[in-house]
Amino acid sequence: MDKKLIGVDLGGTTIKFAILTPAGEIQQRWSVDTNILDEGSHIVPDIITSINHHLDLFEMTPDQFIGIGMGTPGTVDIQKGTVIGAYNLNWKTLQPVKAQIEAGTGIQFAIDNDANVAALGERWQGAGENDDDVILVPLGTGIGGGIIANGQLLHGLAGAAGEIGHVTVDPNGYQCTCGKKGCLETIASATGVVRVARDMAEEYAGDSALKRQLDDGEEISSKIVFDLAKANDPLALNVVERVSYFLGLALGNLGNTLNPAYIVIGGGVSAAGDFLLTRVQKYFNEYTFPQVRNSTKLRLAVLGNDAGVIGAASLAKQFA
Amino acid sequence: MDKKLIGVDLGGTTIKFAILTPAGEIQQRWSVDTNILDEGSHIVPDIITSINHHLDLFEMTPDQFIGIGMGTPGTVDIQKGTVIGAYNLNWKTLQPVKAQIEAGTGIQFAIDNDANVAALGERWQGAGENDDDVILVPLGTGIGGGIIANGQLLHGLAGAAGEIGHVTVDPNGYQCTCGKKGCLETIASATGVVRVARDMAEEYAGDSALKRQLDDGEEISSKIVFDLAKANDPLALNVVERVSYFLGLALGNLGNTLNPAYIVIGGGVSAAGDFLLTRVQKYFNEYTFPQVRNSTKLRLAVLGNDAGVIGAASLAKQFA
Structure with a gap:
């Protein structure tokens, strides 16, 4: 029987x-509260x-596993x-996670940060x-x-490679x-979309359900903004256009710099689906040069919450 | 005796x-006209x-070489x-360079594009x-x-990785x-600097040698712009500031994305030296987040024209 992988997504x-x-x-699959x-x-x-409890439950032993990621x-x-x-x-001091988990389970262990691991998951199975x-x-x-x-995660000198959220777009x-x-x-995170909505609402003079909700002090979310845009609310459409512009510019420059096969948009905001993707694609096309525009593809993530455990498990393939 | 490497920089x-x-x-080292x-x-x-002629001249044989890059x-x-x-x-059709050179010299051969090879050179010996x-x-x-x-050149899907010149900054x-x-x-190439100078001169009303030269129809170059800026010409200083702003923004976003140890500025414009570097560094600091600002370093290239042959030779190290 093939040996197995264990993936752990710690949140x-x-x-x-x-x-x-x-x-x-x-x-x-299973989960416990943190x-x-x-x-x-x-x-x-x-x-x-x-892990040890579930191995007992499944009548499995450590030697049946390639590793834990x-x-x-x-x-x-x-x-x-x-x-x-x-x-x-609440981990403020150094945690020797690998040493403890290898000692406690008898299985080899590899670790990376959650954003990198999710990328590995969408890359491998998504x-x-x-x-x-x-x-x-x-x-x-x-x-x-x-x-x-080149098939490898990039970490950079201080582990800050891939911090695309801190690319300066404006x-x-x-x-x-x-x-x-x-x-x-x-601008383009869930909180960013709401920030852009509040900001654009201040100067918006037309009729808009989004503006009324904001003026009434209702709690809004990026989902509400996208849902209203899909229902043709004019302010919400402007907000989505603005968010898509900056996202298309940033992803376009990622493409111009790295020319990957796929740039995958994930996270809660990506639940807006093709409504978001088509708008981002428009600006991506505008801000990429031809070789990149014709090769690099924008896609929506498909694994949802499973990206974490799948990507984590892929870290352990190195022990095979 | 250690085997040697041959580097070829084809221009x-x-x-x-x-x-x-x-x-x-x-x-x-030697060279021939193309x-x-x-x-x-x-x-x-x-x-x-x-290559064969010089091997004869130096009384060397193909087995004394690791490879040609x-x-x-x-x-x-x-x-x-x-x-x-x-x-x-004038190479419009497919050229089987590796097959021909390996057959003609009896030495293993590796090739990459000139920009990538120069990067390898500055990385290895610069x-x-x-x-x-x-x-x-x-x-x-x-x-x-x-x-x-991660120690490897990035090529991307269509070989367009690293095309930093086509990052959209404006x-x-x-x-x-x-x-x-x-x-x-x-904006920041040699021709870009001159373009920015012409553009800013149109709206510049003060006294400036650069403006007079442009108005008189004299040929200017990026070197002239930087030399005048170093001599405190006010328009030239504005041009350098504007170029440095966009360069700092672009290099900052490279840092935010990849967090390399070094971003090395080369090419003819980099002859402006620390006068350029300190201005670019100011904007780089402004547009990078702390982890990158405190780790990634901006530097001037040091190898000049040798980057090509040195980087090319490093391609052949894979045959060692």
Whole structure:
């Protein structure tokens, strides 16, 4: 019988687990709540206990596994297998995750940050068609990103490669939490879309349900903005156009720089689907030069929440 | 005795050759004129003849070499070792360069495009300190570029990775030869600097030697613009500031995307030296987020014309 892979997707709320075949098929999956109490000191023991418990349950042994891969928030030393500064886990000090999990399970372990791991997942089993050159741009509360080039994740000197959310698209634009102005994240993340909507509503004089909701102080979300745009609300359409312009410009320049096979748009905002994709594609075409326009393809992510465990499991293929 | 490397830098005017040690030291160098007559059909035979002649001259034999590496204009298939569309060589049809040179010299051969090869050179023996993550941005008549990440050149799907000159920095800017607007090349190449100078001179009302030269119809160059700026010509200073702004923005976004150890500025425009570098650094700092600002370093290229033969030779290290 082929040996299996284990993928672990560690988040601030939930830890997701899956057992996969080497071909990437999920055979088992489960999850546990993340216990961030006591400076997150329960997290790694909980992961070990949960893996060992499920191996017992499935009547499997460590030697039946190629390895465990994990995606995590925070700053990862992939060689040493340590994590620091994962604030939503309360991990402020250095966590020797690899050493602990290998000792606790008897299975080899590899780790990378969650954005990179999600990119590996979409590349392997999702929209990336297992190509050697794939970029994932997840539009969530913020915008992360993972770049795979020549078949390898890029990390850069300080682990900051792939931070596409902090590409400057509007030099005189909104202030970003990172300290500079006009980051893509300030416009095209879920919070960015709402920011653009509030900003454009102030100057909008026509009739718009979106403007009424904002003026009435209702809570709005990027989903509400896109839903109203799909229903032809004129202000919402303007907001989506503006977001798509900056996203198309940023993704176009990613294409001009790296010429990947696929740039995959993921995260919550990508739920807007083809309505978003066609608009971003228009600006992408405008801001890419012909060789890139005719080769690099924009796509929507297809794995949803599974990208994490699948990409994490793919990290463990190195032990095969 | 250690085996040697041969580097060949094929240009539209000259073919440069060098024999290097595996450590990158140039031991011999020579060059021949490029004969582009008869659809460039003399070029490869001339290269073979010149290499064989010099091996005789130095009393060396093919088995004393690890391999030959070459940088070329045009579109390169690095696996097959073929070149097409090198218009300044009159190579319009597919050229089986690798097959011909290996047959003609008895030495293994590797090839890549000239921008990538120059990046390998600056990385190996120049400003790149042999780091695994280095980007070269040569500011010449146009702007090319080569990206080394995880120690490997990036080519992208259609070989267009590293085309930093076609990053859109000014969406409503100048028309580029590639068909789109506002490419970095339209502003920060040697011709771009002159374009910006002409454009800004039209609206400039003060006293300026640069404006007088332009109004008098004198030929100007990027060197003249920088020399006048260094002499405190107010219009020339404005031009340099504007060029530096767009260059800092583009290089900043390269940093935000890839977080390399070094971004190396080369080409003729980089002869302006620290006068240019300090201004570009100011905008680079403004448009990078802290992790990148504090790790990625901007530098001037140091190898000049030698980057080509040195980088070409490094391609042949794969045969060691």
